[in-house]
Each structure stands twice: as structure tokens, then as C-alpha cells.
Amino acid sequence: MHNSLHKLTAFGIFLLSILAHNFACATPSEAQFFEKVAFNYVNAHFKNLPADEKVKIEVDRVDPKRNFNGRCEGFLTAEIIGGTLKANSTVKISCSDPSNTYTLYVPVKITSLKARIVASRDIARGEVVGPHDYSSEFIENTRLPTGVITNPKQLEGVRVKRDLKQGDFFVLSNICTVCKGDRVTIEATNGSLSLKTSGEAVEDGNVNDTIQVRNLKTRKIIPGIVTGPGIVSILLD
Numbered sequence: 001m002h003n004s005l006h007k008l009t010a011f012g013i014f015l016l017s018i019l020a021h022n023f024a025c026a027t028p029s030e031a032q033f034f035e036k037v038a039f040n041y042v043n044a045h046f047k048n049l050p051a052d053e054k055v056k057i058e059v060d061r062v063d064p065k066r067n068f069n070g071r072c073e074g075f076l077t078a079e080i081i082g083g084t085l086k087a088n089s090t091v092k093i094s095c096s097d098p099s100n101t102y103t104l105y106v107p108v109k110i111t112s113l114k115a116r117i118v119a120s121r122d123i124a125r126g127e128v129v130g131p132h133d134y135s136s137e138f139i140e141n142t143r144l145p146t147g148v149i150t151n152p153k154q155l156e157g158v159r160v161k162r163d164l165k166q167g168d169f170f171v172l173s174n175i176c177t178v179c180k181g182d183r184v185t186i187e188a189t190n191g192s193l194s195l196k197t198s199g200e201a202v203e204d205g206n207v208n209d210t211i212q213v214r215n216l217k218t219r220k221i222i223p224g225i226v227t228g229p230g231i232v233s234i235l236l237d
Contacts, residue, residue, distance in 0.1 A: 030070075031062035038091040038106035041078045045085060052115035054138055060107040069100050085110060113138035116169065117149050123164040129155045134170065147172040154207065157229030161204070176204040178211065178226050186213060186224060190236035199224075199232060 039059045046055050072095035081090040091106045120135040127133075134155060149155060149170040158175040178184055178201045186199040198216045205211035205226040213232050214221050224232035 029064055030068045031064040031066070034062045034068075034093055034104060034106060035059045037076070037078060037093055038108055041091055042080075042085065042089070042108055042110065052136075054113050056111040056113060058109040058111075062104065062106060066104075068095070068102060068104075072097050072100060072102075075100075081105070087111070112141050114141050114144070115139075116144060117152060117155070119164045119166055119168045119170065121166050123160050125160060125163050127160055129158050129160065129170075129175070137167075145169060145171055149175075158206070172206060175206065177206045177209075177229055178204065178232060180204050182230065184213060184230050184232050186215060186222075187227070187231060187233045188236050189233065193236065195236075201232070205232075 039057055042057050043055075049055070075095050075097040077094050077096065079092050079094075081092055087110055089108050089110060091108055092103060093106060094103045095101060115136045116139045117134050118137050118139075120133055123129065123133055134152065136152075149172065154172075155170060155175070158177050159179055160170075161174050161176060161179075164170070164174075180201055180203050182201045184199045184201055186197050188195045188197070199213040200216060202212040202214055202221060207226050207228065209226050210223050211226060211232065212221050213224050222234060224234040227233045
């Protein structure tokens with residue numbers, strides 16, 4: 001959140017042209033009008049965010065007792081103090097009308113939000129996660145734990161290793177695509193040659209994790225890579 005800004009006189013006038021009509025024929029006070037100006041000015045700089053990102057903009061109240069003597073139509077400008085948007089910024093709104101010159105400062109708080117996957121219901125330990133068991137919510141970046149799941153595909157066929165409450169994050173350390181004790185298919189490949197045999201997981205793992213598995217025919221324990229629910233792949237020498 002470090003967009004460089006310049007004083008946008010034309011943009012301020014454009015904002016006023018949009019909002020002035022509503023102000024003239026509706027009931028908002030002048031204070032509410034300037035709060036909208038500050039909000040729209042900041043919001044305009046976040047129009048092209050990725051689909052999994054958005055911001056929450058909170059505008060401080062403008063003193064409703066202050067008399068601005070009208071809308072300052074055609075003379076209104078806005079800019080960010082310091083020229084750069086930060087989590088806590090201040091919008092400077094100025095009226096350059098020679099007959100009604102004034103300036104006010106409107107503090108705004110900007111919070112970055114990121115779409116993250118959370119449980120859409122309570123899920124008990126050992127349950128397999130289905131497509132209706134999770135949803136996407138926008139969460140403050142500062143609240144995200146280490147290892148949080150960001151891709152729904154990472155939840156295909158996994159089981160949870162502890163109880164989850166509705167709204168909890170899915171974290172890699174609390175799920176397993178292959179869980180200890182699971183019967184698995186061991187796929188051994190060497191070029192075009194591919195063999196399959198039955199095995200048992202000796203430890204938990206998720207996709208792309210290397211885990212130890214026991215070949216149920218030879219009883220040997222060998223390392224393999226988890227490639228999907230119930231599947232562990234190894235390379236033949």
C-alpha cells in the first residue's frame with residue numbers, strides 16, 4: 001500500500017460533479033458530503049486490485065458543526081498528505097473558490113484484506129474435507145497464521161488432524177492428504193515402466209511431501225512423494 005499520489009485537481013472536480021447533484025437534492029449534511037469525497041478519493045486508487053485482494057476504508061467523521069458555506073462546486077481538490085497512501089493517511093480537501101476558501105483534513109484508515117480459505121462448518125478430527133466444507137473470506141493480512149491454505153485444490157481429499165470450528169483457517173500442519181496408517185497405492189515409475197503395489201503410510205503427508213511408506217508385500221519401508229489422496233510415488237533406480 002505505497003501508491004504515489006499527486007494533487008488531482010481534475011479528479012477532485014470530477015468527484016464533486018458526481019456527488020454535488022446528490023448533495024443538492026438529497027438530505028446529507030456538508031460533513032457527510034466531505035466524508036464521501038475522502039472515501040471516494042482513496043477508493044479510486046484501488047480499482048485494479050487482484051480478485052483475491054481488497055481494502056477496507058474507514059473515514060473519520062467530519063465536524064458536523066462546521067459551516068462550509070456550500071459545496072464549492074468547480075473549485076474542490078483533494079490530495080493525500082505526504083503524497084503516499086499508508087495504513088493511516090489523511091486526505092486534504094481544499095476549496096479554491098475566492099469567495100469561499102477553506103481547507104479541511106480527513107483522516108482515513110486503510111486495511112489490506114486477502115481472500116483466504118476457512119471452514120464453513122464445524123469439522124471433527126478425522127473427517128474428510130468436502131467441497132462444501134470450506135469457503136473464501138477476506139481476512140486482514142496481519143491475522144494470517146503460518147502455513148495457511150491459499151489454494152482450494154490443496155484441500156482435495158484431505159482429512160483434518162484436529163477439530164475445526166466454523167471460520168477457522170485450514171493450516172498445512174493440521175491436515176493430511178495421506179495420514180499415518182492409511183492404506184495407499186505405491187506407484188513406482190522408471191521411464192515408461194510403471195508398477196503399482198499396496199502400501200501403508202508410516203507418517204502423515206500432504207501433496208509433494210516426502211514420507212515413509214511400508215510396502216505390504218516386501219514389508220520394506222521406503223520414501224515416497226505424496227501425489228494425491230491415497231497415492232505415493234517413487235522412482236525406480
